[in-house]
Amino acid sequence: MPFPIPDIDSATAVPSTPVEKAPGRAAEMHFNASLDVALQILEKQKSKDETTDTEPKLPSPRLPTKSTRGSQEPYLATPDDLITDSTTCCSSRASSASLTEVNEEQKNQLEAAATNDLGAKHAKDTEEVTANCQVRARIPYPGGHFYLHAYHTNEDKKEHLAIVFGDDIRSASLEEPREGETDMDRKIRGASTGALRRLVSDDIASRSMHTTDAANSDSDVDQIDEYSRCFELDPAEVFAASRLSVVDAPLVRIHSECFTGETVSSVRCDCGYQLAEAMRLIQQEGRGVIVYLRQEGRGIGLLEKLKAYNLQDMGHDTVDANLLLNHPADARTYGSARAILEDLGISKMRLLTNNTDKIRQLRGGRKSNLDVVCHVPMYPRWWTDDSDGAQLSYFRHLGLKRDVMSEADRYLQTKAKRMGHMLSFNEPFSPKFLTPRAPTSALYTETNN
Numbered sequence: 001m002p003f004p005i006p007d008i009d010s011a012t013a014v015p016s017t018p019v020e021k022a023p024g025r026a027a028e029m030h031f032n033a034s035l036d037v038a039l040q041i042l043e044k045q046k047s048k049d050e051t052t053d054t055e056p057k058l059p060s061p062r063l064p065t066k067s068t069r070g071s072q073e074p075y076l077a078t079p080d081d082l083i084t085d086s087t088t089c090c091s092s093r094a095s096s097a098s099l100t101e102v103n104e105e106q107k108n109q110l111e112a113a114a115t116n117d118l119g120a121k122h123a124k125d126t127e128e129v130t131a132n133c134q135v136r137a138r139i140p141y142p143g144g145h146f147y148l149h150a151y152h153t154n155e156d157k158k159e160h161l162a163i164v165f166g167d168d169i170r171s172a173s174l175e176e177p178r179e180g181e182t183d184m185d186r187k188i189r190g191a192s193t194g195a196l197r198r199l200v201s202d203d204i205a206s207r208s209m210h211t212t213d214a215a216n217s218d219s220d221v222d223q224i225d226e227y228s229r230c231f232e233l234d235p236a237e238v239f240a241a242s243r244l245s246v247v248d249a250p251l252v253r254i255h256s257e258c259f260t261g262e263t264v265s266s267v268r269c270d271c272g273y274q275l276a277e278a279m280r281l282i283q284q285e286g287r288g289v290i291v292y293l294r295q296e297g298r299g300i301g302l303l304e305k306l307k308a309y310n311l312q313d314m315g316h317d318t319v320d321a322n323l324l325l326n327h328p329a330d331a332r333t334y335g336s337a338r339a340i341l342e343d344l345g346i347s348k349m350r351l352l353t354n355n356t357d358k359i360r361q362l363r364g365g366r367k368s369n370l371d372v373v374c375h376v377p378m379y380p381r382w383w384t385d386d387s388d389g390a391q392l393s394y395f396r397h398l399g400l401k402r403d404v405m406s407e408a409d410r411y412l413q414t415k416a417k418r419m420g421h422m423l424s425f426n427e428p429f430s431p432k433f434l435t436p437r438a439p440t441s442a443l444y445t446e447t448n449n
């Protein structure tokens with residue numbers, strides 16, 4: 001069920017403060033801001049320790065700095081380490097008793113650092129990004145097939161991907177002729193040849209298929225009422241959003257790489273589930289795109305994400321763990337995603353997400369002509385229905401009853417509380433908090449007409 005997008009500027013918990021700076025300078029500012037915050041935290045912790053030493057303390061994490069790495073001697077960082085060694089691993093700079101005891105005030109400081117990060121990130125994302133599809137190949141999938149598109153962009157050196165359902169969604173850059181290439185060369189990279197080439201080129205030139213009116217029949221009134229009530233939205237708006245067709249505004253998911261969640265089925269997060277669910281929903285409609293960005297660990301990379309996991313095991317949530325490692329809470333940008341969607345001829349979309357920052361960034365940017373007409377929430381199915389066969393493997397890993405808050409639930413709760421994600425929770429965690437299940441089946445069957 002798609003939703004009109006609420007007022008995300010006021011709803012989000014992570015405010016956006018645009019910073020008019022060049023990317024390099026922005027990164028430097030981020031580093032300095034984070035360093036300042038870490039220093040302040042250490043100073044505060046030190047003076048607190050000197051004045052009130054009555055509170056019981058958790059054991060302090062002992063992280064080696066560059067000078068002691070390799071020795072068996074445990075080492076506790078001092079503020080001096082923070083200023084003298086800017087090349088040392090971030091975690092060593094932030095290590096102190098404060099890692100295990102981040103109080104409210106410190107949390108606010110970390111939050112402020114996160115805000116600076118977001119401003120810097122938005123400034124960076126105004127750079128013009130172009131995407132070039134290198135190859136397209138058909139991938140058999142239960143119930144049909146999709147086309148995997150591998151892209152190069154001028155933003156980084158990674159191979160970003162587009163998982164495309166629907167034969168009519170074509171990449172303009174892939175179809176462009178390359179100097180000296182034969183028909184066989186074109187076939188090998190998945191571009192069209194002969195008569196098909198002319199057809200596809202005409203199609204790409206007109207892109208007329210994206211302007212068809214919505215044509216679905218009545219939606220389920222009860223479900224619309226339920227959603228309107230739950231999210232305090234105007235039922236008329238919800239109804240209008242539910243009538244958008246797959247041709248007019250296809251389902252799109254912008255997904256960020258998560259090796260742990262997707263490849264080794266970790267249930268510390270909901271990433272693996274979300275990818276599978278997005279593929280299921282889009283395949284059900286028969287048309288849509290998943291842009292798969294190689295922004296592992298919200299852009300900090302797998303290695304740093306694993307360090308963040310260890311901090312989480314010491315009691316920090318995903319946001320604080322990133323900040324304590326001197327990374328932004330979320331380092332991702334969406335310039336490549338915008339460029340890929342534009343290359344695929346997608347101008348309007350229903351975005352599968354709960355993330356307000358993602359919506360804002362997709363709509364923003366200097367060159368963006370993209371229209372996110374509504375968002376389709378990604379509720380974890382295990383909140384509402386644990387009998388769905390499609391999710392069996394997930395539940396096998398999860399192995400939990402619904403009244404227990406899993407690690408993935410905690411991860412989702414942090415996203416809602418601290419990152420402005422549109423997910424609702426009741427406290428304390430109990431089955432009562434369950435949000436009504438998205439009435440996707442009824443709606444998506446209708447839009448298939």
Ligand SMILES: Nc1nc2c(ncn2[C@@H]2O[C@H](COP(=O)(O)OP(=O)(O)OP(=O)(O)O)[C@@H](O)[C@H]2O)c(=O)[nH]1
Pocket residue numbers: 254255256257258259268269270271274295296297298299300305308309318322352353354355358378415421
């Ligand atoms: N740094 C860090 N990244 C994580 C962690 N858990 C998952 N990720 C990464 O988070 C990214 C997915 O982002 P999420 O915040 O879960 O979701 P989202 O894409 O922002 O929002 P939705 O569109 O609503 O799913 C992937 O790149 C994961 O690798 C973690 O604990 N720390």
